Amino acid sequence: AQTVTQSQPEMSVQEAETVTLSCTYDTSENNYYLFWYKQPPSRQMILVIRQEAYKQQNATENRFSVNFQKAAKSFSLKISDSQLGDTAMYFCAFKPGGGADGLTFGKGTHLIIQP
Amino acid sequence: NAGVTQTPKFRILKIGQSMTLQCAQDMNHNYMYWYRQDPGMGLKLIYYSVGAGITDKGEVPNGYNVSRSTTEDFPLRLELAAPSQTSVYFCASSQDRANSPLHFGNGTRLTVT
Numbered sequence: 001a002q003t004v005t006q007s008q009p010e011m012s013v014q015e016a017e018t019v020t021l022s023c024t025y026d027t028s029e030n031n032y033y034l035f036w037y038k039q040p041p042s043r044q045m046i047l048v049i050r051q052e053a054y055k056q057q058n059a060t061e062n063r064f065s066v067n068f069q070k071a072a073k074s075f076s077l078k079i080s081d082s083q084l085g086d087t088a089m090y091f092c093a094f095k096p097g098g099g100a101d102g103l104t105f106g107k108g109t110h111l112i113i114q115p
Numbered sequence: 116n117a118g119v120t121q122t123p124k125f126r127i128l129k130i131g132q133s134m135t136l137q138c139a140q141d142m143n144h145n146y147m148y149w150y151r152q153d154p155g156m157g158l159k160l161i162y163y164s165v166g167a168g169i170t171d172k173g174e175v176p177n178g179y180n181v182s183r184s185t186t187e188d189f190p191l192r193l194e195l196a197a198p199s200q201t202s203v204y205f206c207a208s209s210q211d212r213a214n215s216p217l218h219f220g221n222g223t224r225l226t227v228t
Contacts, residue, residue, distance in 0.1 A: 010157075033214050045205065045219035052214055091157060097213050100165040102148045102173065105157040 002027045003075030005105035013082055014114050019068075021077045021109045023092030034068070039089040039108070048090070051075065052102045053097070077086045079111075087113045117141050120207050121220035128196040129206040136191040136223050138206030144218070145211040147189040149173075149181065152222070158205065164189055165211070175179045196227045 003026045010111055013019045025034070036048040051059045058066050063080045089110050093103040102105050121136045140147065145166045150158040160173030164183040178200055180192040189208075193200060202223050207217040 004157075031213075043203065043222045043224075045207075045217075047216045048213070050216055074176060089192065095213070100146045100163060102150070102160045102163050102207075103158075103217055105159075107155060107157040 002029075002032075002096070002104045002105050004092050004094050004106035005090055006090075006109050008109045009107070010110040010112070012112040012114060013085060015082060017082055018078065019082055019111065020082050021079075021090050021092075021111065023075045023106055025073050025075065025092070025094050027073070027094065027096075029096050031103045032084070033095040033097065034066075034105065035093040035095065036064070036066070036075075036077045037093060037105075038086075039091065040085075040087070043092075049077065082113050084113050084115060087111060119206055119208055119218050119220035121223050123202075123223060124221070125224045126226070128225065130196060130198065130227060132196050134196070134225075135191070136204055136225075138189045138191065138208075138220060139187050140189075140208040140218070141205075142208060142210075142218065143186060144208035145186065146215075147183065148207045148211045148217065149179070149189070150181060150192045150205045150207065151175065151200075151207060153202050156228050161191065161204075185213075186207070191205065193225075198227050201227045213226075 034051045038046045089108045092106040148163045149161040162181040164170045206220045209215040
C-alpha cells in the first residue's frame, strides 16, 4: 500500500511571494503518477499539475511547478508570484501505474495568501 | 459538458436512516470512484468501478454499498446511517488510462445526528 505525507498542515505567505509545499510518498512501485490538487473554499477539487514517474523533467503549468525527486520519493509544489486566489487546501496524490486504482491522498496543506 | 454531477449538495440524516448519494458523469469515463473527506484527513477511497456491472471495495467500504448499472451513473448507498459517516463525499471519474487525472464532482456534505 502507498502512503502520502504532507508535513505542513498550514502555510501563510504574502501575495507575490514564492511558496513551496512539501510532499513525500512511500511505494514499492516503479511506475506511478503524482498529482497536486487544489481545493478552494468552494470545495471543488481542481487538478493543478501531474507528473509521470518515468519522466525526469519536472512538470510545469504556468506559475506552478514541481520538484520531483524519485530516489528521495519527494514531490514538492512551487507556486511562483502567489495570488490571493491561490488560497486553498492543496492535496498531493499518488496513483499506481496500472489498473484502476484510485488516488491515495495526503492530508493536505492549507495555504493562505495574505494581501 | 456538465462533467461529474453529484446530488444532493447537502443532507442531514438521523441515525439509522438510509439514503442514496447520486453521481452521474457525461464524459463516457469507464472508471468511477467514491471518496469521503473528513476534516484534516484528506480523501479516502470508499468504492470504485471500472465499468458497468463491476465494482470493488476501496480503503473504507464498511457501511456503504454501490452499484453500476450504466456507464454514466454510480450511486452510493448508506444503510443505517451512523454519526461516523458524517463527512463530505466526492464522486470522481477518469478515463481508463494510467496517467488520467480524476475529475471530481462538487461533493455532498452529509451530517448524521
